[in-house]
Amino acid sequence: MTSSVSSAGSATTATFETALVFNAAVFGIELGLFTLLRPYFKQIYEPRAVTPVESQRVKPFVAGMFTWPVAVFKADYRDIQRVNGPDAYLFVRFLRMMIRVLLPIWIISWIVLLPVTSVNNPSAKTGLDRFIFGNVSVYQQDRFAAHIILVWLFTFWIYWNIRREMRHFVTVRQLHLIDPAHSRTAQANTILVTGIPAKYLSEHSLQQLYSHLPGGVKKIWLNRDLKELPSVYDRRFAACGKLESAETSLLSTAAKIRAKALKKSGKQVDGAYTVDSADQAERDVSLAERLVPRDQRPTHRLPAGFMPFSLPLIGKKVDTIDWCRNEIATTTALLRQGRETVAEESPLPVPDDTNGDGKVDSKDRPQQNYPPLNSAFVTFNQQISAHMAYRTLAHHEPYRMADRYLEVAPEDVLWGNLGMNPYEKRIRMAISYAATAGLIILWAFPVAFVGIISNIQGLCARASWLAWLCKIPQVVIGIIQGILPPVLLAVLMMLLPIVLRLLGRFEGIPTRTGLELSLMTRFFIFQVIHSFLIVTLSSGIIAALPTILQNPSSIATMLAQYLPQASTFFLTYIILQGLSGAAGGFLAVVQLVLYYVKLVILGSTPRSIYNIKYGARTVAWGTLFPSITLLTVITFGYSIISPIINGLAVLAFFLFYQLYKYLFLYQYTQPPSADTGGLFFPKAIQHVFVGLYVQQICLCALFFLAQDQNGKQSAVAEGALMVVLIVFTAGYQLIINNSFGPLISALPLSIADKTYKSEPAPNPPTSGPSTEKRKNTIDSGVSSSPIDTKDPRGSSSSSGQSNEPTDRDDAFFHKHPDGAVDYGFAHPALSKPQRVVWIPDDSLGLGKEEVAANEEAGVKATLAHATMNGKGQVEISGTPVDVDKF
Numbered sequence: 001m002t003s004s005v006s007s008a009g010s011a012t013t014a015t016f017e018t019a020l021v022f023n024a025a026v027f028g029i030e031l032g033l034f035t036l037l038r039p040y041f042k043q044i045y046e047p048r049a050v051t052p053v054e055s056q057r058v059k060p061f062v063a064g065m066f067t068w069p070v071a072v073f074k075a076d077y078r079d080i081q082r083v084n085g086p087d088a089y090l091f092v093r094f095l096r097m098m099i100r101v102l103l104p105i106w107i108i109s110w111i112v113l114l115p116v117t118s119v120n121n122p123s124a125k126t127g128l129d130r131f132i133f134g135n136v137s138v139y140q141q142d143r144f145a146a147h148i149i150l151v152w153l154f155t156f157w158i159y160w161n162i163r164r165e166m167r168h169f170v171t172v173r174q175l176h177l178i179d180p181a182h183s184r185t186a187q188a189n190t191i192l193v194t195g196i197p198a199k200y201l202s203e204h205s206l207q208q209l210y211s212h213l214p215g216g217v218k219k220i221w222l223n224r225d226l227k228e229l230p231s232v233y234d235r236r237f238a239a240c241g242k243l244e245s246a247e248t249s250l251l252s253t254a255a256k257i258r259a260k261a262l263k264k265s266g267k268q269v270d271g272a273y274t275v276d277s278a279d280q281a282e283r284d285v286s287l288a289e290r291l292v293p294r295d296q297r298p299t300h301r302l303p304a305g306f307m308p309f310s311l312p313l314i315g316k317k318v319d320t321i322d323w324c325r326n327e328i329a330t331t332t333a334l335l336r337q338g339r340e341t342v343a344e345e346s347p348l349p350v351p352d353d354t355n356g357d358g359k360v361d362s363k364d365r366p367q368q369n370y371p372p373l374n375s376a377f378v379t380f381n382q383q384i385s386a387h388m389a390y391r392t393l394a395h396h397e398p399y400r401m402a403d404r405y406l407e408v409a410p411e412d413v414l415w416g417n418l419g420m421n422p423y424e425k426r427i428r429m430a431i432s433y434a435a436t437a438g439l440i441i442l443w444a445f446p447v448a449f450v451g452i453i454s455n456i457q458g459l460c461a462r463a464s465w466l467a468w469l470c471k472i473p474q475v476v477i478g479i480i481q482g483i484l485p486p487v488l489l490a491v492l493m494m495l496l497p498i499v500l501r502l503l504g505r506f507e508g509i510p511t512r513t514g515l516e517l518s519l520m521t522r523f524f525i526f527q528v529i530h531s532f533l534i535v536t537l538s539s540g541i542i543a544a545l546p547t548i549l550q551n552p553s554s555i556a557t558m559l560a561q562y563l564p565q566a567s568t569f570f571l572t573y574i575i576l577q578g579l580s581g582a583a584g585g586f587l588a589v590v591q592l593v594l595y596y597v598k599l600v601i602l603g604s605t606p607r608s609i610y611n612i613k614y615g616a617r618t619v620a621w622g623t624l625f626p627s628i629t630l631l632t633v634i635t636f637g638y639s640i641i642s643p644i645i646n647g648l649a650v651l652a653f654f655l656f657y658q659l660y661k662y663l664f665l666y667q668y669t670q671p672p673s674a675d676t677g678g679l680f681f682p683k684a685i686q687h688v689f690v691g692l693y694v695q696q697i698c699l700c701a702l703f704f705l706a707q708d709q710n711g712k713q714s715a716v717a718e719g720a721l722m723v724v725l726i727v728f729t730a731g732y733q734l735i736i737n738n739s740f741g742p743l744i745s746a747l748p749l750s751i752a753d754k755t756y757k758s759e760p761a762p763n764p765p766t767s768g769p770s771t772e773k774r775k776n777t778i779d780s781g782v783s784s785s786p787i788d789t790k791d792p793r794g795s796s797s798s799s800g801q802s803n804e805p806t807d808r809d810d811a812f813f814h815k816h817p818d819g820a821v822d823y824g825f826a827h828p829a830l831s832k833p834q835r836v837v838w839i840p841d842d843s844l845g846l847g848k849e850e851v852a853a854n855e856e857a858g859v860k861a862t863l864a865h866a867t868m869n870g871k872g873q874v875e876i877s878g879t880p881v882d883v884d885k886f
Contacts, residue, residue, distance in 0.1 A: 133147065255842060402422065420508045
């Protein structure tokens with residue numbers, strides 16, 4: 001028995017040492033490469049300093065080649081809020097909080113618990129197993145007093161930090177909401193209401209309903225069942241992208257043909273060959289279509305039959321440029337016709353019961369081509385009114401107008417989920433969470449296998465058919481146990497978000513940020529159950545399996561002794577995340593490689609080059625935050641059981657803090673439309689409470705299972721104190737949620753005087769303007785108020801003035817002084833114009849001719865900020881004209 005325990009201990013130590021050495025080597029190599037590459041690849045490692053969008057540009061990262069860690073350490077994390085908003089700032093603040101929480105826990109636990117579990121202990125355990133909870137000898141059970149004192153001390157330290165950070169969060173969120181730069185936006189003054197009864201599905205009815213709130217309603221945006229229009233809009237959008245690619249390919253082919261012809265005559269163009277006066281006449285008559293033979297023009301095949309996509313050698317072959325021009329013209333005409341039809345169908349108040357069914361509903365409304373859905377966006381004249389409407393009970397029937405959403409940006413809306421019946425939505429929610437629960441159960445099998453791999457030493461000692469594993473050198477076993485399981489677990493967890501996001505969409509969540517908030521909860525549940533609990537239990541049981549099989553009656557004692565040995569996996573997991581993970585975040589080797597691969601393979605058009613070089617890099621909060629809070633749960637769960645983890649966790653959180661401080665200051669760009677104002681942070685605090693519960697429940701069980709040399713329970717008092725502490729934690733969480741919960745979502749009246757107020761608009765007429773007036777307004781009307789937007793039907797609740805005429809299908813509602821266009825809360829199919837086709841300019845002027853040909857075909861195109869040299873290579877010098885729209 002002694003030799004087996006000793007060998008198990010040495011295997012544990014070998015596993016830890018192998019993981020530490022391997023990840024430290026990877027850490028050093030990755031940081032070394034980052035140090036060497038960073039000054040020469042600004043596009044990868046400092047894109048915000050070189051972006052052509054001036055509003056997103058930051059000062060360059062000033063640091064020497066080898067002093068950059070000091071510069072990152074000295075950088076002020078508070079600048080992140082100014083650069084990237086509250087979500088990014090509070091994420092980094094959470095990392096900072098965890099460092100502050102764990103630093104004293106690390107120091108005190110190592111000073112107290114390491115000697116308590118290892119010094120003058122008759123146990124035969126060696127290596128890291130000397131420092132775990134289960135190493136306390138049956139003859140020295142009084143040493144558990146140190147564990148119970150520290151867990152109480154650490155818990156109250158965490159309590160204090162939670163309250164401190166929640167107070168800071170509320171302050172940050174409220175200051176963000178009332179900041180003039182934010183509070184003047186339509187996003188800050190608008191709510192989304194779903195489940196609206198048919199009686200209120202008109203601008204007049206909703207305006208009357210919300211007229212009781214201060215300042216009244218500025219604008220009502222009724223959502224409609226647009227039927228085929230969204231797919232038509234998508235067709236036009238896809239055709240514009242296809243036309244850009246085909247036009248660039250045509251110009252590139254023409255340039256190469258021209259260069260090849262001039263090369264034979266020895267004349268240079270663009271540094272290699274240049275056009276002289278003798279070639280001027282030829283240039284004037286040589287359109288790109290004439291220079292490129294018909295068989296070299298871009299072509300593609302149309303889908304055959306009812307197939308949604310084309311296949312090689314199947315379907316009709318067409319000229320891509322001609323087809324795209326016709327497709328854009330056709331879809332533009334369809335959209336214009338649909339918009340005019342919508343303009344003629346202004347939803348008026350539902351009349352009294354006309355069909356005799358005893359109630360007023362949608363059946364009493366005249367038949368419409370694009371009937372209104374049961375949802376609407378309501379923009380108020382005063383910001384505080386939006387927050388009051390969000391909190392106010394709107395309807396007297398169950399579930400009617402009960403789902404309201406605040407701080408919704410048009411770019412954040414999932415338009416397909418706006419017409420769901422409230423009862424259907426709740427049924428879908430039940431199905432969605434039932435599917436999530438089923439997925440959790442099914443996912444247990446592969447995760448349990450990973451847990452078994454993390455402790456094969458105990459399994460091979462008893463299972464004869466796996467005895468050969470025990471003969472493998474300790475270094476190899478260390479690699480299998482210390483490196484392979486965390487990697488396998490990471491791969492498994494990469495597949496989950498895809499499925500969980502689909503479940504969120506099925507549930508009917510109407511915003512992308514809401515989808516991420518839902519994903520954060522679901523993904524965290526998955527990670528706690530699979531990445532922590534199942535791995536812990538499976539690894540602990542496998543470690544105790546030889547003794548349990550030998551003496552089944554000792555299962556409780558053996559689990560209490562061996563369960564802490566599962567900490568080996570989590571020690572290696574923390575090392576993997578903290579060293580390799582953090583350094584890999586700095587190096588971003590995959591992004592570096594893909595950047596140049598994409599430029600070569602996909603960088604053919606000005607827009608694709610712009611997106612590759614300057615496209616905004618964002619993070620998915622629904623997966624990023626849970627990956628960090630999982631480390632919190634793991635650390636708290638083992639902070640007393642295996643205190644070695646505390647030092648590793650401090651290092652991991654410190655490295656992540658430095659990493660994300662750098663990324664959010666110089667690389668990532670979080671758009672304001674996707675910022676929740678910090679709503680992910682209070683969810684993360686709830687995850688901290690989960691970590692406390694895991695810690696306290698595990699310790700409670702271990703105390704009650706502990707036995708002395710006589711086989712009697714020896715830590716009942718400690719177990720009882722843990723029960724009391726669990727009750728305290730539940731009560732404290734209830735107090736935190738009750739006190740700060742109401743302050744999280746909406747603004748209080750006490751700061752109403754600091755919120756945004758606009759001049760109230762006159763009430764709109766009961767019936768909309770004439771059809772002819774609506775059509776004219778669609779073509780040229782632009783609202784003058786910063787948050788006052790024009791309906792796609794042409795009606796407006798405030799007086800507007802005519803601005804410059806728009807294009808034939810352009811229905812934008814407000815143009816800001818910087819040129820950015822505000823489309824309000826109208827569906828893109830009702831408001832957005834054709835995406836301007838971006839073509840590069842060339843030295844022969846063929847690009848200008850293509851722009852003119854497109855304009856003649858009714859397709860908007862431009863040459864702005866894009867050029868092509870004589871070799872057919874595209875270069876860009878600025879942003880596309882519609883960068884703010886698309």
